[in-house]
Every structure is written in C-alpha cells, then in structure tokens.
Amino acid sequence: MSKFETALAIVPGCAQGPVVALSEALSFWGGVDPATGRVIDTHHPQHGAELAGAVVMMPTSRGSCSGSGVILELTLAGRAPAALVFSEPEDVATLGAVVAAEMFGQTLPVLRLSPPAFAALARAGSARVTEDAILADGIEIPVAPAPDVSLPLSGNDRAMLAGEMGEAAALAMRIIAAMARQQGAAGLTDVTRAHIDGCIYAGAANLLFAETMEAKGGRVRVPTTMNAISVDLQNWRRQNVPPAFGTPAASLADAYVRMGCRPTFTCAPYLLDDAPEAGEAIGWSESNAVIFANSVLGARTAKHPDFLDLCIALTGRAPLAGAFLDAERRARLVIDVHLPEGADAAVWPLIGYLAGHAARDRVPLLRGLAAGNPGRDDLKALCAAFGTTAAAPMLHIEGVTPEAEGAALPGAPRSVITLAELATGWRALNDGPEEVQxxxxxxxxxxxxxxxxxxxxxxxxxxxxxxxxxxxxxxxxxxxxxxxxxxxxxxxxxxxxxxxxxxxxxxxxxxxxxxxxxxxxxxxxxxxxxxxxxxxxxxxxxxxxxxxxxxxxxxxxxxxxxx
Incomplete structure (x- = not known):
C-alpha cells in the first residue's frame, strides 16, 4: 500500500464515498444546485457531476463568497459531499463546514493534501476517511489534525470568547478564531465596517443561521451594509413571488436589519456615497465587491465567506491574513494583455474573465491596459468577471490601480492574453440563439x-x-x-x-x-x-x-x- 505525506484535517471527521475529482476550481454558489448537489456551472469541465455523498476533490474553490451558504444548506439537508479534499488553502467551503459543526453539530470533513497525495487520491474510485487515515485503492494517506497554533488575542477578544459581550459575540469569535487558525493568521485585526453577503437566500440554512445569531443577541459593532437580497423587499408579493420563497427570503433580510445592518441591498457597495478609502481595513464579503475594494479603492479586506461576514460585523474583528497583509497583495503573476485597437466596453469583462482563469488563486498584475483609460464601470465589470473565475482577492492594473507600481514579485511568472484568446472568450460566452426574450x-x-x-x-x-x-x-x-x-x-x-x-x-x-x-x-x-x-x-x-x-x-x- 502506497503511503504519502500526512494530510491535514482542517475540519475533522469520518466519511466514505466515491471519489469525484474536479479538474478545476468550482464556485459552490452558482456552480452547484443546493437542492440536489449537482454541478450546474455549464462552463465547468465536470458540469452535471453529482457531488452529494462523494469525496469531492478540487485544488481550491473559486468565485462567489456565497459558496459557504450552499455548503451549509447541503449539509443540513443531507445532500452534502461526504468530504471535501483540497490541495491548496481554501476558505469559502471550509467556513460552511465550520459553521455546520460549530452551530449545528453536523460534520463535513475538510482535508488538505500534498500535491502527490492529492494526485494519487484523484485516481481512486472510492475512498474512506477515518480519524487517522484516508484509505483508497491501495493508497493510505495519514491524517492529522491541523496544528493547534496559538492565536494572539486582545483582552477584548478574550472577553468576547468568554461570553462577556453576549452569546452571539462569543459564537462569532469562536468561528473567527477557527478560521484564523486554519489560515495561519498572525492574529486578528480591527475593521471599520462590514458588508454582508449572507443575506442572499440560498435555502433554509441561511435563515436558520441568521435567526440563530439574532436569537443569541447578535448586534453589529461596526457600520454594516447589506448585499442584494433575493426579493424586492417592498414589492415581491405584487410580483407574484410564491410565499414559500418570498417569505423566508424577506425574513432573512429582516433578521439582518434587526441585528443593526443597514438595508442598502446592493452587491456594489463601492457605489455608495461613503465608499471605503485607501488603506482602510474593512470586512467585506461578495466577491466582486472585495476585488473592487482591494484593487481599485486600495482598501484592505480578505475575501470573507458568507457567515464569516456577520461574525466580523458582530465583533469588529477579522483574521489578520490574506489581502490585509502587504506581502499577500503582491502580484505573483504578470499578465500582458494585447488590448485591441478600437475595443469597446465589452473588452473589460472579457479581460477580467480570462485573467481570472489564468491567475486562479494568485494576485496578478495586468499590463497593457492603461492606454484604454478604463473608467469606474469598466473596472467594475472587469473585477466582477475576474472574481467569477479566480479565487484571488484582488488584481493590479499597471498605470491604472493605486498599488500597481512595484506590485510584481521579482521573478513572477508571465502570461499573455492574446487577441485570439479574447475572441475565444467572446465565443464561449455567446453560445445561444439569436432570438432573445x-x-x-x-x-x-x-x-x-x-x-x-x-x-x-x-x-x-x-x-x-x-x-x-x-x-x-x-x-x-x-x-x-x-x-x-x-x-x-x-x-x-x-x-x-x-x-x-x-x-x-x-x-x-x-x-x-x-x-x-x-x-x-x-x-x-x-x-x-x-x-x-x-x-x-x-x-x-x-x-x-x-x-x-x-x-x-x-x-x-x-x-x-x-x-
């Protein structure tokens, strides 16, 4: 039996099932049906794959911060993968599993493997996960708990953990600390504001989480805006939205408002009059908002998963990791873009979409775009498309974004987006008939x-x-x-x-x-x-x-x- 380097149990547990190895990252929100566990992303190589009950493997996740809500929904409904196995750091799906365990006593094991072990397991037909090992088709991969790293906490943090500021703040701090440890955070940091993405109704689990936090006395400690929700709050009945959906979706929004969130209901909070300033530490969720805030505004936020956003709002604290840190904002990939002469506004989302595919989880520096003089809406479209295909929390554009100068690490690898690739991207997003409804x-x-x-x-x-x-x-x-x-x-x-x-x-x-x-x-x-x-x-x-x-x-x- 082949043996490999020890796997880390980020969320410990036992499981077994068929191995479903995804060849590229996947966004659980918009990529997986929360009602069935089937891959619905038509652009993903494994479109149609059934994930429920499977040992699901992918390098990391990508795309929407709302994937944690889909994971929680699948887990509480009994349609989740048997286990999640990654080869790279991953936050969004992991946070959904952490919340399922911490709040609801439901275990979805999350493991991180070395590349050789990951490649070997991906070839297996089925696997069994125990507390000590992953066993599959002649393979044995030892499993150990993630290191119990000491996390520096302030006196205020410890007081919240001890319940001195209420049950909701204590639970929020436990979840933040768990995520900070798995991220290898140096500690926690204050944030000036938060933005909630978890107010989108992916299923009953989203409402259960919010109402549980509210019932425990949850109240935001920093100014907190809200993402787009799932209904037009004042008009959904007139629009004939079925009450079976409209009522819980509206109740979800109301629960966040009662906890002190501002009912902005927008997925573009950077368009509000009080947008964050350069260098400001914020706790935002919603992938496009995070990328725009970091890249265009020069604010600082990690790409926080849904549910962690509320925990940050309830405590005013976030893990000091990711894009909060200077080192993590450096570009690890340089992409030279052949900007076509005479290109119109459609070029910006195309560039973002292709750059996200190339960058994956790396912060890129895009070069060759300054001559196009992109405006705010162009950059909004580029960042949103980038966040759809990438896991990275930001990007730089030479001559355009505020931190681009000197952003690239010495020796960073280079990539190119050619005219031919832009044309291929256009065709990939234009599969359909001419008649439009x-x-x-x-x-x-x-x-x-x-x-x-x-x-x-x-x-x-x-x-x-x-x-x-x-x-x-x-x-x-x-x-x-x-x-x-x-x-x-x-x-x-x-x-x-x-x-x-x-x-x-x-x-x-x-x-x-x-x-x-x-x-x-x-x-x-x-x-x-x-x-x-x-x-x-x-x-x-x-x-x-x-x-x-x-x-x-x-x-x-x-x-x-x-x-």
Missing amino acids: LVAIGSPHASIEECRSFAVALGGRRRDPRVTAIVTAGRQVLAAAEADGTRARLAASGVEMIPDICWCSITRPVFPADARTVLTNSGKYAHYGPGLSGCAVRFGTLADCAEAVVSGLAPVYLPGWLA
Missing part, C-alpha cells in the same frame, strides 16, 4: 452612469413586446435615476428598474417564465446565468442589449476589434 442589466448592480447610457442607447425607442428588459440597481442609484428622469426614460422604452435583487439572486416569476435566451452585458452573469436560470445566456455590449430590447434579436457576431 430577456435583456439583463445590472450584475453587479448598475451604476447611475450605466443607466443613463442605456437610456441614451435606447433613444426613446419602444421595447419589442416579445422581450422583457430589466435593470437591477441599488436603492441609491434608483433614487438618482428617479431624480434625473433616467428611470422615466427607461420606462418609456419599456425597461423596468428593480431594487434589492440582482441577477445572481433573481428567481421566477420576476425572471420571466417564458424566457429561453438572455442577453447581458455582464461577464459574471454570462458565466453563472445558464446554471442559475436554465436559459441560454449570451454576452454583448450595452448597445447590443439596447438593440435586442427593440428588435428581439441579438445577431451572433464577432466584434470587428476581435477579428
């Missing part, structure tokens, strides 16, 4: 500038009655659009603006029941949309979206700047 704008939430540009592109023309057109945006942007007449101009063209929800949380019947093909200007939603909606989702420019609104068609084409 839905145009989707606002993933992440649209800015007021995007709303105005869309109104200009429509030019007062009326929507084809066969098409539904929806812009999702935060309440602050909707108020601005109301004040300057943009909302009225969009409405005159038959375009609806909806608050609170975004395209990664929208459900039927707000998402039209008869839609078969969707056109979006979001690289993020072009990736997640097919799995989340069951529709073909195509990618185009804002101008393409406007033409589809009035004609019902989105011709399949390759932009001239990609030819």
Whole structure:
C-alpha cells in the first residue's frame, strides 16, 4: 500500500464515498444546485457531476463568497459531499463546514493534501476517511489534525470568547478564531465596517443561521451594509413571488436589519456615497465587491465567506491574513494583455474573465491596459468577471490601480492574453440563439452612469413586446435615476428598474417564465446565468442589449476589434 505525506484535517471527521475529482476550481454558489448537489456551472469541465455523498476533490474553490451558504444548506439537508479534499488553502467551503459543526453539530470533513497525495487520491474510485487515515485503492494517506497554533488575542477578544459581550459575540469569535487558525493568521485585526453577503437566500440554512445569531443577541459593532437580497423587499408579493420563497427570503433580510445592518441591498457597495478609502481595513464579503475594494479603492479586506461576514460585523474583528497583509497583495503573476485597437466596453469583462482563469488563486498584475483609460464601470465589470473565475482577492492594473507600481514579485511568472484568446472568450460566452426574450442589466448592480447610457442607447425607442428588459440597481442609484428622469426614460422604452435583487439572486416569476435566451452585458452573469436560470445566456455590449430590447434579436457576431 502506497503511503504519502500526512494530510491535514482542517475540519475533522469520518466519511466514505466515491471519489469525484474536479479538474478545476468550482464556485459552490452558482456552480452547484443546493437542492440536489449537482454541478450546474455549464462552463465547468465536470458540469452535471453529482457531488452529494462523494469525496469531492478540487485544488481550491473559486468565485462567489456565497459558496459557504450552499455548503451549509447541503449539509443540513443531507445532500452534502461526504468530504471535501483540497490541495491548496481554501476558505469559502471550509467556513460552511465550520459553521455546520460549530452551530449545528453536523460534520463535513475538510482535508488538505500534498500535491502527490492529492494526485494519487484523484485516481481512486472510492475512498474512506477515518480519524487517522484516508484509505483508497491501495493508497493510505495519514491524517492529522491541523496544528493547534496559538492565536494572539486582545483582552477584548478574550472577553468576547468568554461570553462577556453576549452569546452571539462569543459564537462569532469562536468561528473567527477557527478560521484564523486554519489560515495561519498572525492574529486578528480591527475593521471599520462590514458588508454582508449572507443575506442572499440560498435555502433554509441561511435563515436558520441568521435567526440563530439574532436569537443569541447578535448586534453589529461596526457600520454594516447589506448585499442584494433575493426579493424586492417592498414589492415581491405584487410580483407574484410564491410565499414559500418570498417569505423566508424577506425574513432573512429582516433578521439582518434587526441585528443593526443597514438595508442598502446592493452587491456594489463601492457605489455608495461613503465608499471605503485607501488603506482602510474593512470586512467585506461578495466577491466582486472585495476585488473592487482591494484593487481599485486600495482598501484592505480578505475575501470573507458568507457567515464569516456577520461574525466580523458582530465583533469588529477579522483574521489578520490574506489581502490585509502587504506581502499577500503582491502580484505573483504578470499578465500582458494585447488590448485591441478600437475595443469597446465589452473588452473589460472579457479581460477580467480570462485573467481570472489564468491567475486562479494568485494576485496578478495586468499590463497593457492603461492606454484604454478604463473608467469606474469598466473596472467594475472587469473585477466582477475576474472574481467569477479566480479565487484571488484582488488584481493590479499597471498605470491604472493605486498599488500597481512595484506590485510584481521579482521573478513572477508571465502570461499573455492574446487577441485570439479574447475572441475565444467572446465565443464561449455567446453560445445561444439569436432570438432573445430577456435583456439583463445590472450584475453587479448598475451604476447611475450605466443607466443613463442605456437610456441614451435606447433613444426613446419602444421595447419589442416579445422581450422583457430589466435593470437591477441599488436603492441609491434608483433614487438618482428617479431624480434625473433616467428611470422615466427607461420606462418609456419599456425597461423596468428593480431594487434589492440582482441577477445572481433573481428567481421566477420576476425572471420571466417564458424566457429561453438572455442577453447581458455582464461577464459574471454570462458565466453563472445558464446554471442559475436554465436559459441560454449570451454576452454583448450595452448597445447590443439596447438593440435586442427593440428588435428581439441579438445577431451572433464577432466584434470587428476581435477579428
């Protein structure tokens, strides 16, 4: 029997099942159906794989911070993998397993293997995990608990752990400390603010977590904003959302508000008037928001999983690890981008999407983009698409982002995004028919500038009655659009603006029941949309979206700047 280097039991436990080895990272949110445990990411090589009851292996996770909620939902419903096995550090799925064990007594083992052991286990048909070993097809991999590293704590931290500031704060601090230890954090750090992503309703587990924390006396200690939720809070009944979904989704949002969170309900908190400043330590969740805050604003936050976001808000403390540290903000990959002459705004999400694939969990430095003079919305689209395909919490763009100069580590490997690769990316996100029934704008939430540009592109023309057109945006942007007449101009063209929800949380019947093909200007939603909606989702420019609104068609084409 072959033996290997000892595996670390990040979350200890016993399990057995068939081995399902994923060839690349996966986002559990938008990539796995929480009702079945099946891979629904149509762009993933193992699309359709059944993960429930399996020993699931992948290098690490990627994409959405909400994956921890999917893991908790699967675990509490009895549809989780038998075990999760990684070869690299991983936080999002791990946090879901930590919460399941810490709060609900449900064990989902999480293990980290050396590359040789990982490669050997990936070839096995099935595996058994015990407290001491992983046994599979002639392979024995010793298992040991993760080192019980001493975590420096302040007097205030210890007081919270001891329950002196309430049961919820004590539980939150236990979860933070557990994550800090598995991350190898040097300690904990104060944060000035938090942003909650766990208010999206992935299932009953999300509501159970929030209501449990509230019942234990949870109250945020730092100013805390909220992500987009899963219903238009004031209008979901009028929109005929079934009460079986609308009631718990609204209750989830209400629970966070009662704990002191600000009902901003936006996945683009950096568009709010009080965005973080450079160097400010914050505790944000939501992948696109984290990447924008670190990369464009120069603030500092790790990519915190759902549930850890509330724990940070309840304590004002976060693990001192990841992008909080200077060393972890350095670029470990340099990507030279061949920016096409005459490229339009669609190039930015394409670049982010491809850069995320290349970077994986490494912070990259992108070069060759300064001449394109990207604006805030361009960078928003790039960061969101990057966060869809990468695990890294930030990126640098030479000549554009504030920390790019000198960011690359000496000897960092180099990669290239060519014109041909951009064209391949465009085609990968444009698989679907020309006839469109839905145009989707606002993933992440649209800015007021995007709303105005869309109104200009429509030019007062009326929507084809066969098409539904929806812009999702935060309440602050909707108020601005109301004040300057943009909302009225969009409405005159038959375009609806909806608050609170975004395209990664929208459900039927707000998402039209008869839609078969969707056109979006979001690289993020072009990736997640097919799995989340069951529709073909195509990618185009804002101008393409406007033409589809009035004609019902989105011709399949390759932009001239990609030819």
